[in-house]
Amino acid sequence: MAISICVFDAYGTLFDVGSAARRAAEEPGREAFAARWQALAELWRQKQLQYTWLRAATGVHSDFWRVTQDGLDYALEVEGLAGDADLRARLLQLYWELEAYPEVPAMLEALKAEGLATAILSNGSPAMLEAAVGSAGIGDRLDAVISAESCGVFKPDYRVYDLVGHRFGVAAREVLFVSSNGWDAWGATAYGFRTVWVNRRGEPLDRLTMPPERVTGDLAALPGIAAEL
Structure with a gap:
């Protein structure tokens, strides 16, 4: 057929799901993040996917935007950036512009x-x-x-x-x-x-x-x- x-x-x-973190890292004033953006982007994506699998397996659904935010929050905490509200907001904004x-x-x-x-x-x-x-x-x-x-x-x-x-x-x-x-x-x-x-x-x-x-x-x-x- x-x-x-x-x-x-x-x-x-x-x-390109890594483009949000990459673009944020290129912005003025984010030099510290520039050294870590790849690790954060990788972990963000991993957790985002893992949360979809867990939700599908357990039947506890939420939409993909919630899953995306949860994955980012986990990655920010691992990278010691959980307190940077401006970075979090910018990364989420850029995810809408991949x-x-x-x-x-x-x-x-x-x-x-x-x-x-x-x-x-x-x-x-x-x-x-x-x-x-x-x-x-x-x-x-x-x-x-x-x-x-x-x-x-x-x-x-x-x-x-x-x-x-x-x-x-x-x-x-x-x-x-x-x-x-x-x-x-x-x-x-x-x-x-x-x-x-x-x-x-x-x-x-x-x-x-x-x-x-x-x-x-x-x-x-x-x-x-x-x-x-």
């Missing part, structure tokens, strides 16, 4: 030129996703932006992946799902999507039984991959 739609995770896949990876606009244009539909499927709240898409200027290259919030649970719960079929009326094997998160690519593979893991950091494959169909270092190669499948 041919691919008819490419569906993307948002954070870490289309949008940068897209450089290859994203041209990649989406190439997919659209080949007649494929494109969409986002993300744990992000609708308002967060709208802000990120607008900041990156890619809204005209997307047919839909789908939030897990509509079903009240986070990926990799199958109910989130179900949202693609509900929105587009396609079979799972018509969907090419693309994520930089290995756990998300594995979950989508188990669901029945065709999958690509965007392994930007050259990490080893997770020891799970449902690996993604393809692995690539960035999104530039995706139109070619989609054409081959």
Whole structure:
């Protein structure tokens, strides 16, 4: 069955989640933070993801913005920055203005030129996703932006992946799902999507039984991959 739609995770896949901390570190007066921003950004992301998994597993849901704030507060405390209210506010503001990876606009244009539909499927709240898409200027290259919030649970719960079929009326094997998160690519593979893991950091494959169909270092190669499948 041919691919008819490419569906993307948002954070870490289309949008650089480290850009908020990086941009804050570049601002005047944040020289002390500049030496620590990478460690904070990494821990912030780790806790953000862990909190989605725990909430999905326990059924204690809150939206992704709450999870994002909780992850940042944990990271700030670990880095000894919990008392810096100005830094916290600035980091959260910048999270609404995340940068897209450089290859994203041209990649989406190439997919659209080949007649494929494109969409986002993300744990992000609708308002967060709208802000990120607008900041990156890619809204005209997307047919839909789908939030897990509509079903009240986070990926990799199958109910989130179900949202693609509900929105587009396609079979799972018509969907090419693309994520930089290995756990998300594995979950989508188990669901029945065709999958690509965007392994930007050259990490080893997770020891799970449902690996993604393809692995690539960035999104530039995706139109070619989609054409081959």
